[in-house]
Amino acid sequence: MNRIQKKFIKYLDPVLIFLFLFIVVSILFIYNLSSINSKIKNFNYYLNTISNIRILHNEFESFFDNKATFINYDKTVQKTNEIYNLIDEFKNEKFYERFGNRLRPSVELLDEKWNQKHEYLERFKSENSAIVGSLSYIIELSKRIRVTLDNSNDILLFDNSLINLIMLFVNNMELEGDSVNESLKNLSSFSIKYDNYDFVFFNKKINSTVEKLTKLNTIKQEYISIDMKNVLDSIESTLSEEYNESIRYQQKIALILFLTSLPLLIILIIIYIKSLKTKKELIAFKYAVENSDNLIVITDKNRKIMYVNEAFEKVTGYKRTETVGKDPSILKSGKLSSEFYHNMNEILNKGEKWTGEFININKYDEIYYETASITPIITDNEITGYLAIKLNITDYIKQQEKVEFLAYHDNLTLLPNRRSLEKKLNELIGKATKNNKFAILFLDLDGFKIINDSLGHDIGDLLLKEIAKIFHKSLRVNDYIFRVGGDEFAIIIEYADDIEIIELIAKKVIDNINKNMSIKNNTLHVGCSIGIAKFPEDGEDSLSLLKHSDTAMYKAKQNGRNRFEFYTKDLSSSVHTKLNIEQFM
Numbered sequence: 001m002n003r004i005q006k007k008f009i010k011y012l013d014p015v016l017i018f019l020f021l022f023i024v025v026s027i028l029f030i031y032n033l034s035s036i037n038s039k040i041k042n043f044n045y046y047l048n049t050i051s052n053i054r055i056l057h058n059e060f061e062s063f064f065d066n067k068a069t070f071i072n073y074d075k076t077v078q079k080t081n082e083i084y085n086l087i088d089e090f091k092n093e094k095f096y097e098r099f100g101n102r103l104r105p106s107v108e109l110l111d112e113k114w115n116q117k118h119e120y121l122e123r124f125k126s127e128n129s130a131i132v133g134s135l136s137y138i139i140e141l142s143k144r145i146r147v148t149l150d151n152s153n154d155i156l157l158f159d160n161s162l163i164n165l166i167m168l169f170v171n172n173m174e175l176e177g178d179s180v181n182e183s184l185k186n187l188s189s190f191s192i193k194y195d196n197y198d199f200v201f202f203n204k205k206i207n208s209t210v211e212k213l214t215k216l217n218t219i220k221q222e223y224i225s226i227d228m229k230n231v232l233d234s235i236e237s238t239l240s241e242e243y244n245e246s247i248r249y250q251q252k253i254a255l256i257l258f259l260t261s262l263p264l265l266i267i268l269i270i271i272y273i274k275s276l277k278t279k280k281e282l283i284a285f286k287y288a289v290e291n292s293d294n295l296i297v298i299t300d301k302n303r304k305i306m307y308v309n310e311a312f313e314k315v316t317g318y319k320r321t322e323t324v325g326k327d328p329s330i331l332k333s334g335k336l337s338s339e340f341y342h343n344m345n346e347i348l349n350k351g352e353k354w355t356g357e358f359i360n361i362n363k364y365d366e367i368y369y370e371t372a373s374i375t376p377i378i379t380d381n382e383i384t385g386y387l388a389i390k391l392n393i394t395d396y397i398k399q400q401e402k403v404e405f406l407a408y409h410d411n412l413t414l415l416p417n418r419r420s421l422e423k424k425l426n427e428l429i430g431k432a433t434k435n436n437k438f439a440i441l442f443l444d445l446d447g448f449k450i451i452n453d454s455l456g457h458d459i460g461d462l463l464l465k466e467i468a469k470i471f472h473k474s475l476r477v478n479d480y481i482f483r484v485g486g487d488e489f490a491i492i493i494e495y496a497d498d499i500e501i502i503e504l505i506a507k508k509v510i511d512n513i514n515k516n517m518s519i520k521n522n523t524l525h526v527g528c529s530i531g532i533a534k535f536p537e538d539g540e541d542s543l544s545l546l547k548h549s550d551t552a553m554y555k556a557k558q559n560g561r562n563r564f565e566f567y568t569k570d571l572s573s574s575v576h577t578k579l580n581i582e583q584f585m
Helices: 002-010 014-063 073-091 093-099 101-146 152-170 178-194 197-225 229-290 310-316 338-349 394-408 418-431 448-455 457-474 500-513 542-558
Strands: 295-300 305-308 354-361 367-379 382-392 437-446 480-485 488-495 517-519 522-524 527-535 564-566
Touching (some): 014 073, 014 093, 014 101, 014 229, 073 093, 093 229, 101 152, 101 197, 101 229, 338 367, 367 394, 418 488, 437 500, 437 542, 457 480, 457 488, 457 500, 488 500, 500 564
Antiparallel strands (some): 295 305, 354 367, 437 488, 437 527, 517 522
């Protein structure tokens, strides 16, 4: 559970939080604007619907002023269906979802009013059709009656009376006019005067038509009395109120969201400006890392290489693509113990910084040295990787080794010098046992001074180098040779109880040095005198051993040179020693 919480908290970065909030607010703001636009569209749509209903309603109002053949019944049916469809738009539940239930009673009333009007409209159409039929029949019958009239005055009176009645219908005149009553009386008098069946039937048809006209006018009045206009006005007014209220509410929300987004936007801009600065710093850091003389290595928490810089590539010979994903152990030379790496890993696993030196090997199997500082990268109290900064100190180490080498070796022959001799003697004295003894052989070249003085120091130096090679060939692997100074050398031989090995080596050295040597077209010959002192018989410290071996060497020179002598106690009083013991201190 703690791991899940840590991972969750890990991603609660302030930048992400502000960005998330800004996106949410922006989405809500855009959604709100979209809702406002949608509300405006819907309002205009329903407003237009009301307007269309008004237009059609007015057309039906004027319909009642039309008579007879002026009426197009198919068009009337079409417009009736249109009004029903328009009213259905208000009866749709989406309408109430958009503008509230306050409009529901008005819409229901509108539907009820229109149904009533439609009923009167159908009755009007029916009555109107009957009147049109009656008028057609009356006109046809009048033609037949007219020919039966006796005089022109009757014909004129008949025609005028008939025209007045027809105009009554066509012009929608009031039935209670004097001319209408006069016309009806005239037509009725003709029926009595001529006592003709056609006149009687004609008179009945006229009266019937007049009654239908009266009824038609009544239907019209009842139709007009049903007030749809106020209902439409009420719907339009309520719709406008709901719309305005809703728009004001959404505008307030839009303003709140806008004002909320401003500080978030300002914060994000500030963060962005800081990120630009951080980005510049990172670019500068990256440039510094890439061009650093130090070797930079970044690994993940599993110690797999993620990044190396150019200095690493130059020193190790490995390209970045060759190392990414691999373990730094590819650089191990094997010259450091497993305990060294164990101690290093123990420190790093604790989250602590480690510093030390590596002896590594590059891609070409060449040893190189580096001092390193490895720092764990810790994020949210967890190690997520490691940063290693290394410095190639190979040249420094080699220089140090050279200085150390020259401190303990002769510049000319590269043999260990007097300091090395004393160090080795003390070391052997410290570990010597009854079964592990050693002897020191002090050598002085015979005839070297004559060659050096006559042929020059260059020839003398070359001769000394050649003699150093001869020593290496003459001695065993575990024997030690030193140049003490000038033409003087020292050899340390370790042995058990067989003292004869010392004599064999001494003879071999003398024999090999006595051989002629060719140096720059010069055939040279030298010999050597050797004095031998054994530990611990001839001395228990380095100074005593050196002094006694030097004494034995002078004894060899006195006895004819080119030979070796073992030290004996009687030599100390009989031989003058030229060795300055203080030079070994």
